[in-house]
Amino acid sequence: MQNIYQPEKDTITVERGPDPGGAGAIWRAFSATLRGLRTTLGRLFEGPATIQYPEEKTPVYPRFRGRHKLHRFENDSGISLAGNSGSSEGASVAGLEKCVGCSLCVAACPADCIRVVAAENTPGDRVSAGERYAEVYEINMTRCIFCGYCEVACPFDAITLGHEYELSDYDRSDLIFTKEMLLADPIERTPLRREGE
């Protein structure tokens, strides 16, 4: 007998506002106006919430996916070259590019915006730590959707997505970022969002 439908449980009591008109209505309108005035005055003392964009910037989250960066080995990484890489065996990798031109990022890219042309490292002119290096590494920023798949695909952590988001330009050809541009640090550091912001 528990499942018997009890209509009163579904009933919602509707609260209606007072009927319009009469002296009460005038008082309600007047008091509502005063309340409104108090509300706007409160906003006045709250101060502006505007972020003055070119001077101030919205801080981004640590995992924000902005402009790509190509990485080099740090000076104190402590990694040495492997045995199969020619005459410079055992030398430090400090300053060498991490990218070995494997083109896995190209394969992973859904927007088809990366172009890599690989070339062999020579003992006299060593660019990367592997056998080959990326002679051409271009990202077309007009096509990139900043999904971060290239970052995931890279076996050497050579490419990551940074925090820079000011990528506008006057010419589309200027938005094809070359290897030199991607290796360079961004001119201006984007502020990072702190805990609780």
Next chain:
Amino acid sequence: MTLTLASTSFAESAGVMVIKSLVIFAFLLTVVPMVLLLERKLLGRFQNRYGPNRVGPYGLFQPLADVGKLLGKESFFPDTGVPKLMALAPAIAIFTAIAAFAIIPFGPVVNIFGTEVGLYGIDVNIGILYAFAFGSLAFYGLMLGGWASGSKYSFLGAMRSAAQLISYEVSMSLALIGVIMMAGSLSLVDIVQAQHDVWYIVPQFVGFLIFMIAGFAETNRPPFDLPEADAELVGGYNTEFGGMRFGSFFMAEYMNMIVISGLIAALFLGGYLGPGPVGLSPLWMVLKMFAVVLFFIWVRATLPRLRYDQLMSFGWKVLLPLATLNLLVTAVVVVLAS
């Protein structure tokens, strides 16, 4: 009870009158850009944002930049418009606004370098009626502007202003009669002097409220900005106007606001009366006007625009009976007290 009109025995030389007119022009033309900037800055703060802050330090040159832009605009008339009337309409609006400002008193008659000078434009013996006359004439500027544009939106906007002005002028003058009865004079200077003991905002509080609300409507300020109603009418009677012709309408609107704030200050807030020597009178008057202008801006930031039928029923069914009641009660009290 006899109604004493303003004293006509006191006359000033023509030279003093010319200087006074120049001062009135200079005052209004400097104050309007300042009020404009103040309104935009303050509206911004009321909405949690900065107002204009790019042109000059703290955006102080923004009105200058606006005027510069308007002056550089092409003088344009639509095919259906009447160019002569379209040129005349903004001039009427500006003229009436400045003319009405002439009776705002900034001080009593004082002695400046041996000449007796009244710190007001004119003290006419019809007093406050003069302001109403020019307030009503200003409506010809709007109406002519709307009609001469040859655009239905402008015309609708002009019609709305006409209906609004007529509805609210009645309550406005009725609210005023209470003050006139208490002061026993039509002259603004005499009305201010009569407030020496107590400002009329205290005994005439209802009249003050009615006058102020009607003042919002008279100056086409929110929440009664139906003639403009940007969302529905694209801008009302001034839609087809560009360049400084539009600028003149815009300036006239702000001048009207300053005139109304001057009237409110003089009629209800004790005008130029305040502590300190007589020399400080203009300062007190400007301060009180400033306070009223601040309130105008505050209300603009708060209240949404009324619907057209709400505007009409509020004017005729609420304000007018209230004003009449206020008038009756004041009349009875004044008769019993005398």
